[in-house]
Amino acid sequence: MLLYFLRRAASAISVIFATLVASYALFLLAPTDPVGTICGPKCTPDRAADISAALHLEDPALQQIGVYLKGIVAGREYEIGGTVRECDAPCLGYSFALGRPVTELIADALPVTLSIVLGGAVVYFSVGVLVGTLAARHRGTTLDRVAVGSSLTINSVPYFIVVLLVALYATNVVLPAAQYTSLLENPLAWASGLLAAWITLGLTNAASYTRYSRASMIESLGQDYVRTARSKGISERRVVYRHGVRAGLTPVVTIVGLDIAYQLTNTLFTESIFGLPGLGRLTLNAFNTYDLPVLLGSVLVGSTVLVTMNLIIDILYTFLDPRVRLA
Amino acid sequence: MDQTTQEAQTDFRGRRPRVPGEEAYLEVTDLQVRFPTADGVVQAVDGLTYSLPLGRTLAIVGESGSGKSVSSMAVMGLHDRKSTFMSGSIKIGGREIIGMSEQELNTVRGVEAAMIFQDPQSSMHPYFTVGDQIMESYRQHNKVSKKAAKTRAVEMLDRVGIPNPQRRVDQYPHEFSGGMRQRAMIAMALVNDPKLLIADEPTTALDVTVQAQILDLIADLQRDFGSAVVFITHDLGVVAEIADDILVMYAGNAVEHGPVEKILGTPLHPYAWGLLESIPAVSGTPGPLHPIPGAPPSLLAMPSGCAFHPRCEFRERVPGDMCRTLRPELIARTADTGRASRCHLKDPDRVFETEVLPRLP
Structure with a gap:
């Protein structure tokens, strides 16, 4: 088990190192x-x-x-x-x-991006899983159709348009204006300033998560072991939420990990449109001013985040699925 | 004379002879199970009737799609209410299952009646330990501490012949071999001493030596617990090994029902003859297999009259095209009233002895 972690960590470090050499060559040696x-x-x-x-x-x-x-x-x-x-x-x-x-610039911007992405992840994971599970349980009913229908509708609109619409119509009206305050400084201001970004990122992604978890739960609820659970005389609630969810959500957790990693390096629209000083905006500004050292730095941080998240998911998975556990 | 030989046989096999008028523990009456689909209504079980007293084993045999599993799932109340139409009556220990609320059903499932499934690989939850899964069933129906439940789980694993139960109880199903997994499944089903045990092809996924062990185990446990066992299988060898009675199903209904030695000795239904003929001969010169011609009927459009008539080579023997027009009743066809079959043939015992028996491998 330990050997497995060490091997995975070593390969992660070598990937980051390769990225470093490649991006240095691209930016400064070309x-x-x-x-x-x-x-x-x-x-x-x-x-x-x-x-x-x-x-x-x-x-x-x-x-x-x-x-x-x-x-x-x-x-x-x-x-x-x-x-x-x-x-x-x-x-x-x-x-x-x-x-x-560059380190200072990134250190300033990273908490903003982390706040947006992790807060958004909480929203889309909980909303998506909840709606998806309900839709799977009540498959074929109006509830299911409305859930899948609105999920498809939301996903059909390009993300930046959703962000724009929220920024234009919702912030300052129903949602507080978007701004970043440090969590340590003022938690309430932190939350209210990021609310618009969380809801936008959260709800658009919740649409996909509704469909993932619905499909995954339908599959899991159709498994033989769910029938076995029913034959034991345990309540339907326990059958669905203990036996069904445990198996149905494991693959969804993997997707969440990958999505968080992807979003940490791709919050460009959310940050630029809401004017939040995160990594995405830092990178975008660096593009505009040809600030190669900043670009190089953010590529490195981005790749490190991606590789680390992948590592975390792999390790997490060995805890979630006993069959993957290695001796 | 006939009676004494039969008793000698049952004694020799260690089985309890049937007591006339014995009270049935499981009573299925005119059971209908229908699934509405986009193509029409699937008539999976069509008027099935049988009963089973405690301490006896009933084998339900038949081809895939004959309604064996569907009828047994109905007994456990495992069909999705929203997509299944059921009528008739299923009584377990006098309590009516059909129409029972989900909540009330849970006071029957797992305690009064338990089920062993076909494939232990897919029928056990891969993310919970074997002990966890046994304990869940026990704690659902007994107010005991986790520790007491675990002791019980270890005890059950030991009882079904799993070596090292102390250690095994904390392992996951994938760490068990196929046979061990099926034993664990049996332990899980029996943890609450159910009076009715339904085994749905419990040995199909196992190799032959393990199969024999599992059959022995089930027979053994039945003797100890005195429960009624419904054994679903399509393996006639298994039937001969374990059953007291046989119910032969075809197209969602019983075509023959009676004590095992009689049905296997002199079956009275052409479908049962076909089943016997299709068993490959292990000795002698190898020859081609003799399958029953044709295919089971579509459950969407059942044949008129006798459901088996399109595949029956004896249908011309019955005068007046009766096989095609009139559905035969499941009644005694010979002087022996302990058995029943669903066939219009006037003298099925003679036809079997003179025409079918010589052909058997």
């Missing part, structure tokens, strides 16, 4: 004049030279990656315009456009 790009339109030869020196762009490729890696582990210093800027470990680079270390 013959695309990274210095000019980073330096921006008001570039002076001095500033260009500073950037080139700070990034060690004159060094051989391997050495550059070595410096970058060392920065992640031990931190590094950037010398720009004669002043030295500290970039503490884990240093993911320095944004010359914003004048701040």
Whole structure:
């Protein structure tokens, strides 16, 4: 069991490392004049030279990656315009456009994204599973048809349109205006400022979850072991919620994990339209200003999140399904 | 003379001879089970009637789709009420099952009547330990602590012959072999000492040696608990091994019913003859199999008259096209009133002895 975890962890780390090398090569080693790009339109030869020196762009490729890696582990210093800027470990680079270390920028943005995605996940998982299970239990009834019908309708509208509509019509009217306050600072303001984003992300995804859990529950309720449970004389409620749900929701939990990972790296629309300063917006702004170090940093953080979530799901699964447990 | 040989036989096999007028524990009367589908109404069981006293084993045999399982699921109240029409009467220990509320049904299922299913692999929940699943059934019907229930589960696993029950009780079904899993399933069914046990092809998914062990176990447990057992199978070898009575089903109804040695010795229904003929010979020169010609009728459109007439080679013997027009009753056809069959033939015992018996492998 432990060996399995270690093996999985080792493969996860190697995937992250491969991503790091590949994205570094794509952004900074490709013959695309990274210095000019980073330096921006008001570039002076001095500033260009500073950037080139700070990034060690004159060094051989391997050495550059070595410096970058060392920065992640031990931190590094950037010398720009004669002043030295500290970039503490884990240093993911320095944004010359914003004048701040990338790690700091991401550290500011990550809690926002995490709050949006995890809060949204709570909404879509609970609503989706609840409605899906009810629809499966009352298959073929009006309730079922309404659930599946509205689920399909919601899913047919492109996500950014839903976000736009909520931002235009619902916030400030029925929902509090979207804004980010730190949870530690003021939990109430945190919740009310994110409510619009949670509901939007939550309800649109709940539509898919309704269908997943409905299909999964219908399958599980049709299994022989559910019939066995009924033959024991236990209540229908216990048959459905203990025997049916236990088997029916295990695959859904896996999808939730993958969705959370995907959304953590794809909250672009939600954040831009609601004006929440999360990872998605940070990345989008970096795109607009050709801020290569920020882009590189967010790609790395994104891939780490994805790989870690996958690892967590695999480990979680061995707890959920005894058949997957390894000796 | 006939009576004494029969008694000698039953004694030899360790079975209790039937006591006339014995009170039935399970009583099925004119049971109808219908499933409405998009293509029409499926008539799965059509007027089935039988009864079974405590301490006896009834084997229900027949092809797939003959209504064996459907009728037994009805006895357990396991059909989805919304998609099943049922009529007639099913009485377990005098209590009417049909029309009983789900809540009341749960005071019968698992306590008075329990069921062993065909495939222990799919019939046990993969996410709960074997002990958990046995305990759930026990605690549902007995107000006992978890610890007491666990002791009971270990005891049951031991009783059904699972070695190391202390350790096995905490294992999951996938850690059991097929035979062990079926034993665990039996332990689960018997945990509340049910008076009626329904075994739906419990040995089909098992290999032959394990099959024999499981049959022995069920026979053994029945002797100890004195319960009534309904044994669904299509294996006539199994029937000869375990049953006191046989009910042969065809197209949702009984075509022959009576003591096992009589039905297997001199069956009186052409369908039962066909079943015997289709058993491959193990000795002698290998020859082709002799299946019953044709296929079971569609349950959506039953044949008129006798449901078996389209496949029956003897239908011309009955005058006046009766087989096609008139449904025969399930009644005694010979001087022996302890058995009944559903066939218009005037002298089925003679036809069997002179024409069918010589053909049997």
